[in-house]
Amino acid sequence: MPSLYSNLLQKLEEFMIKDEKLGKEQSQRAIKSSLLSGSLSMALCYIQRVFRSGPLHPQPRILCLQGSPDGPEQYVAVMNAIFSAQRSMVPIDSCYVGAHNSAFLQQASYITGGVYVKPQHLDGLFQYLTTVFATDLHSRSFIQLPRPAGVDFRxxxxxxxxxxxxxxxxxxxxxxxxxxxxxxxxxxxxxxxxxxxxxxxxxxxxxxxxx
Ligand SMILES: [Zn+2]
Ligand SMILES: [Zn+2]
Known part of the structure; x- marks a missing residue:
């Protein structure tokens, strides 16, 4: 297990470095939004592959960690991915670390029965990730999750x-x-x-x- 964690941390670090580099490169053009629709589709494809690969029937869930604002141009693709996740009974959990709330992620978590959290203090991000998002679906019914502040359905x-x-x-x-x-x-x-x-x-x- 420790090797799995170190691998995961390494991948996260690589992602952060790559993200920072991309941000610097595109600062003139300004990054408008993250490619949420693409990442959701990729995650759903991966889950389908696991479902079809054998008798194993895990209880998958998707966690979205997003910092940039929503891209309204992705609305159709994102909604299609959300409904596909709903049909496959895959909850989408969302952790939004940007300035405002994300309507896409709020809707994704609301429709699929996942958890949407916007941490008030980013210093405690790890705590949020381990207590709210790392708990499995069964254990969630026993813990007091942060109350949703409403959903932006626009x-x-x-x-x-x-x-x-x-x-x-x-x-x-x-x-x-x-x-x-x-x-x-x-x-x-x-x-x-x-x-x-x-x-x-x-x-x-x-x-x-x-x-
Ligand atoms: Zn129009
Ligand atoms: Zn029509």
Whole structure:
């Protein structure tokens, strides 16, 4: 086991050095976000391979340690990975060390039944990793985990890849758009005209006495 740990620590150190180097190289272009969708997909592929490789049926879980902000342009890929993890019953735990909360990771942990933690003090990061994330799924029911502070359920529109509060959704494929389109760019469905103002106000008038 000690060799496993030293191997893991060595890999983590290599990752940190590589990450720092990449950050310096791209400082002019500024790194926008981490490739969360790619890493989730890779982890899920690995888990599927273990599942199919033999009678072993471990209880896998994914831990995401993220420091950079979310990339709204990855919304579709990240959500697909989250639902795939949900179907495979793989909880996604998230540890977010950035300045704000990560809506992607909050949703990932909420949907898959994992734990989302944003450590208040980074000095105690190791403590969080060992107490919250290292405990197996069975033991989690016995320990008092940090309470979730709520989940940011906002989505990104498919047309401009920006995070929106309100938008239009295709009733056929559930694609999200920030403004009204005549045709869905994902599935090609043609939308009817939005109800005119006169009919909606008469609707309101009719419904008003009932409430
Ligand atoms: Zn848009
Ligand atoms: Zn559609």
């Amino acid at each position: 989505a990104s529109c498919f047309c401009h890849k920006t995070t929106i509060d309100m938008g239009y959704i295709c009733s056929v494929c559930l694609s999200i758009f920030c403004n009204h389109h005549k045709k869905c760019s994902t599935c090609g469905s043609v939308f009817g005209q939005a109800q005119s103002d006169t009919s909606s106000t008469s609707d309101l008038k009719r419904k008003a006495p009932e409430t």
